[in-house]
Amino acid sequence: MQKLKMKATKTLTFKEGCEKYLEYCRQRNLREGTINHYRQSYTQFYKFFDPDTPIEEFDEDAYKRYVLHLKATLKNDVSINSYLRDYITTMHFLMDEGYIPRYKMRAIKVDKTNIETYNDSELKILLKKPDIKKCSFNEYQCWVITNFLFSTAVRERSLINIKVKDIDFDNRVVYVNVTKNRKPLIVPLNQTMTNILAEYLKYRHHKSDNDYLFCNVYGQQLARSTCYNKLYWYNKKRGVETTGIHRYRHTFAKQWILNGGNVVSLSRLLGHSSLDITQNYINLLVSDVAKQVDEINVLDKFSSRKRISMKSS
Numbered sequence: 001m002q003k004l005k006m007k008a009t010k011t012l013t014f015k016e017g018c019e020k021y022l023e024y025c026r027q028r029n030l031r032e033g034t035i036n037h038y039r040q041s042y043t044q045f046y047k048f049f050d051p052d053t054p055i056e057e058f059d060e061d062a063y064k065r066y067v068l069h070l071k072a073t074l075k076n077d078v079s080i081n082s083y084l085r086d087y088i089t090t091m092h093f094l095m096d097e098g099y100i101p102r103y104k105m106r107a108i109k110v111d112k113t114n115i116e117t118y119n120d121s122e123l124k125i126l127l128k129k130p131d132i133k134k135c136s137f138n139e140y141q142c143w144v145i146t147n148f149l150f151s152t153a154v155r156e157r158s159l160i161n162i163k164v165k166d167i168d169f170d171n172r173v174v175y176v177n178v179t180k181n182r183k184p185l186i187v188p189l190n191q192t193m194t195n196i197l198a199e200y201l202k203y204r205h206h207k208s209d210n211d212y213l214f215c216n217v218y219g220q221q222l223a224r225s226t227c228y229n230k231l232y233w234y235n236k237k238r239g240v241e242t243t244g245i246h247r248y249r250h251t252f253a254k255q256w257i258l259n260g261g262n263v264v265s266l267s268r269l270l271g272h273s274s275l276d277i278t279q280n281y282i283n284l285l286v287s288d289v290a291k292q293v294d295e296i297n298v299l300d301k302f303s304s305r306k307r308i309s310m311k312s313s
Contacts, residue, residue, distance in 0.1 A: 012099055014058065015051035018042045020097070021090045033157070041086035055094060060103040063087070067108065077110040084108065117251040122240050123150070137203060138217070142234035144200045145214055145227075149245065151193040153252035153270055155180060156245045160222045165209035167197055176271075185271050253278075 012020070018038075025035050048069045049062075066087065070080045088105045095102050118126065126146050130139050149159065154176055161178035168175065172194050176185040189197070197213075204215070212221040222230075228245060235243045249270070256266050267278040 012055040012094075013051060014049055014053045014055055015042075015046070017055045017094050017099060018045070018090060021093045024093060038086055038090070041083055044083050045087065055099050058091065058094075058100060060105070063091070063103070063105050071108075077108060081107045081110055116242070116244075116247060117254045118240075118242065118247055122242060123251070125238050125240055126235065138230065139234065139237070140203065141200070141214065142230055144196055145231065146234065146248070147193060147196055148214075149248035150252060151190060152176075152187045153249045154185075154187065155249065156224055156227060158185075159245075160212070160214065160224060160227055162213045163209065164201065164204075164206050164211050164213050167213065169194060169198065179271050181271065183271065185269075187269060 022035055022038060025038065045066075048066055049058075067080075067084065070083055074080050074083075084105075084107045088107070091100070091105065094100050127143075127150065130143055132140060145159070148154075152174060154162075157180070158176045158178050162174060162176065166175040166177065167189075172189045172191070174187050174189055176187055179185055204211075204213075206219070211219065214222050214227070216222055216226055231245060232243050235241075253266060253270065256269075257263075263275065263278060267275050270278060272278050
C-alpha cells in the first residue's frame, strides 16, 4: 500500500491568491474604497505577471524583477511605492496562510517633497463670498464648502458624509462620524463658519436633519467625483489654477503651525492616529517655516551694528 504524502491536490494561481486577499479584506470589513484600491493595483500586477502563474513561483527574485519593471515604466517614485506596498501586503498574507515561503521585501527609498498648499492670495480669492443675489446655488455651495474645508481640515470622504444633524450650533462643533481610521471626531467651528452654515441652511432647504449637509442639485448626497468636479470648476472660475480638496487640509496644517498652534491639538483635529504622522506634516512644511528665518533673525536683532575692520597686526 502506498504511503500518503503531504502534497496539495491543487495549487493557487497568482490571481486566485490576490482574490483570497480581497476576500480577507471583506472579512475584516475594510471599506469598499480600500478594496477597489487593491483591485486597481492588481490590474497593474497582471500587466507584468501572468495571472495564471502558480503562486509558489513568486519568490524574492520575482519581486526584484517587478521592482525593476515598475522603475522602468513609472517615473514617479511615490506611485512605484504604492504598488510595491500593495504587492508586499498581499504576499505577506499568502506567506501567513502558508502558500509561499517567507522572503524579504522592502519598498524603495523616496525623497520626500514639500506639501503644496494654497497661498494667501489664492485663499483671499477663494474665500471671497459671491453675490447671493446673482450667483447660482452651485457657486454659493462651493464657497461654503471651501470655507468649511479650510476651517475644519476634514477629508473628502468625511465631508460628503456629514449630515445636517451633525452640526451643533449651540456648542459650535461638527460631529464627523465617517473618518479614515473609523474613529469619530468632534471638530470645533469658529464663529464665522457657524454663521456661514446657519445662512447656508436657509438656502439648502433640507427636509430632514438626516439629509446630507452638502448635496447635489437634487438634494442627494454628493458623490466623491461630483464633489471634486464642483470645486475644480469653482477654482477655475475664480482664476485659481491650483486645485485639490486635500490641499485645504495641508493649508490648514500650515496655517496652524505658522500661527503658533499646538501640535497635539493639530493632531487631534486632523484625526491622526499618532503624533508621528502630524510631525511628518510639519517636516514637509519646513520650507515655508524657513522663510521666516530672516524675518525673525535673532543674530541681527542683538548683534552690534558697528562694523569691525579686519586689520592684521
